[in-house]
Amino acid sequence: MLVHLFRVGTRGCPIRGALLLPLRSRTFTAVRHLDGRTGSFILRALARLRLCLPRRPPAPRHGSFLWVGGLLLGPMILSKGCRLYLVGRCEVEELSLVEPTPPPEEPCFNWALFWHFLRPHLLALCAAIVGLLTFGYLVLLSELGERMARDIRKELFGCLLRQDIAFFDNKKTGQLVARLTSDVQEFKSSFKLVISQGLRSCTQLAGCLVSLTLLSPRLTIILLLVTPTLVGAGTLLGSVLRRLSRKSQEQIAKATGVADEALGNVRTVRAFAMEPQEQEHYGAELEESCRLAEKLGRGIAIFQGLSSIALNCMVLGTLFIGGTLVAGDKLSGGDLMSFLVASQTVQRSMANLSVLFGQVVRGFSSGARVFEYMTLVPDIPLHGGCCIPQTELRGAITFENVSFSYPRRPDFVVLKNFNLKLPPGQMVALVGQSGGGKSTVASLLERFYDPTEGIVTLDEQDLRNLDPSWLRGQVIGFISQEPILFATTIMENIRLGKLDATDEEVYKAAQEANAHNFICSFPDGYNTVVGERGTTLSGGQKQRVAIARALIKQPKVLILDEATSALDGESERVVQEALDRASTGRTVLVIAHRLSTVRTAHQIVVMAQGCVKEVGTHMELMRKGGLYTELVKSQAFLPPLLLNPDSSSSQWFDPRKTQGYNNRRPRP
Numbered sequence: 250m251l252v253h254l255f256r257v258g259t260r261g262c263p264i265r266g267a268l269l270l271p272l273r274s275r276t277f278t279a280v281r282h283l284d285g286r287t288g289s290f291i292l293r294a295l296a297r298l299r300l301c302l303p304r305r306p307p308a309p310r311h312g313s314f315l316w317v318g319g320l321l322l323g324p325m326i327l328s329k330g331c332r333l334y335l336v337g338r339c340e341v342e343e344l345s346l347v348e349p350t351p352p353p354e355e356p357c358f359n360w361a362l363f364w365h366f367l368r369p370h371l372l373a374l375c376a377a378i379v380g381l382l383t384f385g386y387l388v389l390l391s392e393l394g395e396r397m398a399r400d401i402r403k404e405l406f407g408c409l410l411r412q413d414i415a416f417f418d419n420k421k422t423g424q425l426v427a428r429l430t431s432d433v434q435e436f437k438s439s440f441k442l443v444i445s446q447g448l449r450s451c452t453q454l455a456g457c458l459v460s461l462t463l464l465s466p467r468l469t470i471i472l473l474l475v476t477p478t479l480v481g482a483g484t485l486l487g488s489v490l491r492r493l494s495r496k497s498q499e500q501i502a503k504a505t506g507v508a509d510e511a512l513g514n515v516r517t518v519r520a521f522a523m524e525p526q527e528q529e530h531y532g533a534e535l536e537e538s539c540r541l542a543e544k545l546g547r548g549i550a551i552f553q554g555l556s557s558i559a560l561n562c563m564v565l566g567t568l569f570i571g572g573t574l575v576a577g578d579k580l581s582g583g584d585l586m587s588f589l590v591a592s593q594t595v596q597r598s599m600a601n602l603s604v605l606f607g608q609v610v611r612g613f614s615s616g617a618r619v620f621e622y623m624t625l626v627p628d629i630p631l632h633g634g635c636c637i638p639q640t641e642l643r644g645a646i647t648f649e650n651v652s653f654s655y656p657r658r659p660d661f662v663v664l665k666n667f668n669l670k671l672p673p674g675q676m677v678a679l680v681g682q683s684g685g686g687k688s689t690v691a692s693l694l695e696r697f698y699d700p701t702e703g704i705v706t707l708d709e710q711d712l713r714n715l716d717p718s719w720l721r722g723q724v725i726g727f728i729s730q731e732p733i734l735f736a737t738t739i740m741e742n743i744r745l746g747k748l749d750a751t752d753e754e755v756y757k758a759a760q761e762a763n764a765h766n767f768i769c770s771f772p773d774g775y776n777t778v779v780g781e782r783g784t785t786l787s788g789g790q791k792q793r794v795a796i797a798r799a800l801i802k803q804p805k806v807l808i809l810d811e812a813t814s815a816l817d818g819e820s821e822r823v824v825q826e827a828l829d830r831a832s833t834g835r836t837v838l839v840i841a842h843r844l845s846t847v848r849t850a851h852q853i854v855v856m857a858q859g860c861v862k863e864v865g866t867h868m869e870l871m872r873k874g875g876l877y878t879e880l881v882k883s884q885a886f887l888p889p890l891l892l893n894p895d896s897s898s899s900q901w902f903d904p905r906k907t908q909g910y911n912n913r914r915p916r917p
């Protein structure tokens with residue numbers, strides 16, 4: 250059951266009401282005075298609300314408090330100038346309304362996961378609760394909090410790493426890092442505070458309530474009758490505060506994301522003199538987060554102020570009713586005094602709890618954000634599926650009638666009925682206009698995404714049946730335009746390709762990648778630390794370390810995505826040499842803009858708008874005079890001889906006379 254207070258209608262004629270909605274039924278009961286026009290307003294409001302219901306997250310457990318609060322407050326609001334009528338039951342399907350945009354789902358606190366992390370530390374928790382010395386209990390509580398935070402961070406980090414690539418398309422790194430850092434920190438602090446202060450106040454409260462009952466059951470019952478109303482009102486206000494707190498924390502994460510992006514790309518920021526803009530951008534996000542935090546602070550202050558007033562009213566009420574009972578000889582003066590002293594302890598405990606409430610609100614929303622990603626199950630798991638034995642692996646790839654849209658843009662079809670064959674040991678080049686879908690083909694081959702339709706196979710096996718970790722870790726080597734290195738030594742960076750590789754294997758891979766000589770020229774050789782993202786190496790050096798990292802796993806299939814396009818002439822020559830060597834005996838998919846780098850491929854596939862437009866060798870395509878020829882012509886910097894398919898004296902044109910990819914000459 251959901252209680253919803255609503256306000257619809259025109260500005261001059263606002264309509265307020267309360268709804269009691271059974272969550273699983275599509276019928277509802279509305280409480281409100283109706284005439285024809287206002288009735289239709291309400292029906293629309295109800296229908297809109299109803300249409301939203303299936304997408305709501307499951308009701309949190311504290312939803313029952315909301316229900317109680319709504320029951321108490323709803324009639325109060327309605328009775329202010331409104332007559333109450335039961336208008337009946339309405340079927341929403343009969344109303345034809347435009348479906349509204351679903352509100353962003355708010356994560357709920359996951360009690361099961363909380364228990365999962367708390368359970369291993371139950372003994373420490375019990376010891377902390379009964380800890381006799383302040384020292385002992387503080388030490389135990391601190392250890393408990395830190396260990397739980399460590400476990401949560403470890404688990405969350407693992408869960409994030411396991412998510413689909415599509416998940417990261419939607420998120421900013423800074424926001425994810427904020428969940429690992431500030432949200433876990435906030436949750437831990439709240440948890441410790443609840444245990445240290447909350448438990449003490451609750452115990453005091455319970456003890457005093459027993460004393461109160463013994464002193465005067467009648468006064469205690471009156472006191473207890475008032476309490477649910479206060480709890481209900483508190484819960485309603487609490488849900489508003491929780492929402493505010495969640496927004497405030499999201500905003501902090503957003504600001505962190507801006508700082509993370511600027512600091513992570515500081516060279517680009519410096520190169521474009523973007524420092525003032527970035528500072529302004531970060532400042533604006535901070536301003537918003539400060540505004541939300543202040544709003545939350547005011548909300549908490551209102552909450553605590555109102556609690557204080559309510560508690561003082563309770564004392565006054567006790568004095569008044571108690572005085573009446575004393576006057577009527579139903580209670581002794583001594584008992585009334587004892588009752589007052591005990592009820593003041595109750596008041597103090599409740600005041601402490603209300604102060605604690607602000608922290609609990611923040612703790613709940615932080616906890617909900619921390620646990621949110623732990624329950625996400627990726628569509629493409631990291632492990633599972635079969636592996637083809639190394640001796641039988643040939644490296645034949647096919648794309649059969651593949652259509653694909655990125656999950657982030659489901660309406661935009663990137664590949665349409667795409668067909669491609671990569672025979673074992675051959676090189677196939679993908680060329681075509683920018684945005685035509687070339688890199689997307691590589692992403693599907695790496696199984697970063699699954700096709701929307703059609704299949705991709707390796708040696709006639711659907712990629713979906715193969716173990717993704719085996720595929721990425723042992724079968725495919727990927728070299729991109731911007732190789733990313735980790736902030737560790739060159740040795741460790743190369744070893745990332747094969748974790749159990751010996752030093753000799755690392756040296757061999759570096760030699761194959763034309764990297765050994767420049768690495769040895771550094772004072773620290775293979776132990777040189779390359780800086781964050783490899784910033785202390787040149788583009789060509791970084792690329793060669795990345796090639797060594799790809800080669801060390803001896804991949805059967807190699808993907809070269811614009812691998813040399815970011816390099817100057819000399820670096821390109823050295824890297825190209827390494828790539829030529831690396832391509833021997835492997836199935837290679839080359840993605841290239843510069844057509845001069847792929848003219849010796851066994852097959853060139855020209856792509857446009859997600860489809861294959863032309864297929865053939867360089868010569869065949871040039872003779873055809875189609876899209877490929879146009880692309881070649883458009884690369885005006887190329888020597889004119891490249892454009893002449895019949896010139897046998899051209900080094901540019903005749904693949905047998907070219908350097909690079911010599912071993913993969915197209916057959917006549």
Ligand SMILES: Nc1ncnc2c1ncn2[C@@H]1O[C@H](COP(=O)(O)OP(=O)(O)OP(=O)(O)O)[C@@H](O)[C@H]1O
Nearest residue numbers: 418655657658663682683684685686687688689690
């Ligand atoms: N992660 C993503 N989410 C949504 N759309 C994407 C994503 N990555 C690429 N796209 C879109 O898919 C289309 C194909 O992109 P892709 O990178 O495959 O093209 P490309 O041919 O490799 O381009 P280029 O030659 O410029 O690198 C583009 O329109 C691009 O905007």
